[in-house]
Amino acid sequence: MQDLNFLLADESFQLWLSNKASQSESEKWDAWLNSSPQNRELYHQAQRIWQASQYRQADLPNLNQEWEKLRTSLNFPRRSGETVAEVTRLYPRHSRRDAWARFGAAAFAFAVLLAVMIRADFFRKTGETTAPPLQAMTTEFGQRATIHLPEGITVILNANSTLRYPSEWSSHQTRNVELQGEAYFSVVPPEKPHPEFWVHTSDGVVKVTGTQFAVYERGRGTRVVVETGKVHVSAVEAPSEVDREVVLPAGHLLQFQKDSPLPQPKMVSVHPYVTWWRDEMVFESVPFREIVQRLEETYGVEVRVSDPRLLERTLSGSIENQSLFIVTEALAKALRVSVKRKGRTVTFGK
Numbered sequence: 001m002q003d004l005n006f007l008l009a010d011e012s013f014q015l016w017l018s019n020k021a022s023q024s025e026s027e028k029w030d031a032w033l034n035s036s037p038q039n040r041e042l043y044h045q046a047q048r049i050w051q052a053s054q055y056r057q058a059d060l061p062n063l064n065q066e067w068e069k070l071r072t073s074l075n076f077p078r079r080s081g082e083t084v085a086e087v088t089r090l091y092p093r094h095s096r097r098d099a100w101a102r103f104g105a106a107a108f109a110f111a112v113l114l115a116v117m118i119r120a121d122f123f124r125k126t127g128e129t130t131a132p133p134l135q136a137m138t139t140e141f142g143q144r145a146t147i148h149l150p151e152g153i154t155v156i157l158n159a160n161s162t163l164r165y166p167s168e169w170s171s172h173q174t175r176n177v178e179l180q181g182e183a184y185f186s187v188v189p190p191e192k193p194h195p196e197f198w199v200h201t202s203d204g205v206v207k208v209t210g211t212q213f214a215v216y217e218r219g220r221g222t223r224v225v226v227e228t229g230k231v232h233v234s235a236v237e238a239p240s241e242v243d244r245e246v247v248l249p250a251g252h253l254l255q256f257q258k259d260s261p262l263p264q265p266k267m268v269s270v271h272p273y274v275t276w277w278r279d280e281m282v283f284e285s286v287p288f289r290e291i292v293q294r295l296e297e298t299y300g301v302e303v304r305v306s307d308p309r310l311l312e313r314t315l316s317g318s319i320e321n322q323s324l325f326i327v328t329e330a331l332a333k334a335l336r337v338s339v340k341r342k343g344r345t346v347t348f349g350k
Helices: 001-010 011-017 024-034 035-053 064-074 096-115 288-297 308-312 325-335
Strands: 084-089 135-139 142-151 153-157 162-166 175-187 195-198 204-208 211-218 222-228 228-237 243-248 252-256 280-286 300-306 312-319 339-342 345-348
Touching: 001 011, 001 035, 011 035, 024 035, 064 211, 064 228, 064 308, 142 162, 204 211, 211 228, 222 228, 222 243, 228 252, 243 252, 280 288, 288 300, 288 325, 288 339, 300 308, 312 325, 325 339, 325 345
Parallel strands: 175 195, 300 345
Antiparallel strands: 084 142, 135 162, 142 153, 153 175, 162 175, 175 211, 195 204, 204 228, 211 222, 222 252, 228 243, 280 312, 339 345
8 A cells, every 4th residue: 555655745746647658658567567467567556546546527416315325324224223433534644653643643533432331411491301322423534433323313523523412312202412623414304203303502502303404513513504404503602592493495595503593594506515425526616715714623633734625625526535636636727726745734835
C-alpha cells in the first residue's frame, strides 16, 4: 500500500495514467510496467483508484427509488430491542505507526461504547421521572458508523461524531438520543402507535414519527434538513412559546441556535446535505468553502487553498465517496488546480 500511495502521489505517474505524459515519461513508465508482474499489479490497482477519482456531472438520484431501497434494506429479521452497529473506514491502510495510533483510538471508542452508561438529565416534557441509561457510539476522523436501532430506525453517524442512545428500548417511553457532530436518520413510519423518537442537540430537539432527515451540530448551532416526511423542531430556552417550535417539511432546512427565536424554514435542494454517507456525494452549486470545511471535519486534515478566490467557486456534480484521496483528486479536477497531500495537510493550487 505504501508503494501504491507513492505512485499515486507522483505527478509523472499521474500524467501517464491520464495519457498526458511526454514521450520520454511514457517510455519510462511503459518500461517500468513491463519489468515485473508486481509492477503490473500495482498499475492495475492505481488505475482503478484513479478512475474512481474522476469528478463527473451526474443526474440527481430519484428520491422515491432511494427511499424504497432503504426501506427494503431495513426489513431484516432482528430480535426486539437489539441494536446493531457497523463501522466503515474512509481511510486506506497506513504505516504501522499510524495503525497503532488508530488502534488505540478505536480501542478507546470501543471501551466508551461498552462502558459509558450515564443517566440523562435533559429529558424534558416527557412526563417521566426516570429514563433508561445511555450508551455511546463515537467515530474517529475518516470513519462512519451505521447503527440499527429497534423498530426500523437507522442512524448513519458521520466522522468525528458521537451518538448516545438508550441501552434499553422501552415500549412506553419516548426514544431519546443525543447527537454531537453529524448524522443521517431514517425512521420507518410505525405500523402501530408507539412513543416518539427525539433527537437532542445542545440547541434543541427534533421530534420524529416517520421520516428521513440529517442533523448537523458542531458548536455553531444546529442544522436540520428533511429529505422525506416532516419533523418538529424546538429550541432550548427560546425567548417565547411562539418562537419555540416549528414544523419542518421535506425539502426544507432549518439552522438555529439555543436562546434564539426559531427562523422560518428555508426551501433547499437537499442532496448536498444528505448524500455524504452514500457511494456518491452530490453537489448543487455548493461553495468550495463549505466543501473545505466538510473535508476538515470528516478527515481531520488541514486544507490550504493557494488562491482565496477558489473558496467562492461553486461546484455542481458528483464525486465517488470512498476515500480522502479520491475526493480530493476529483475536487482538484473540477477546480482545474493541482492538489498535494502531505501528512495531515491537503493543499489545493500551487
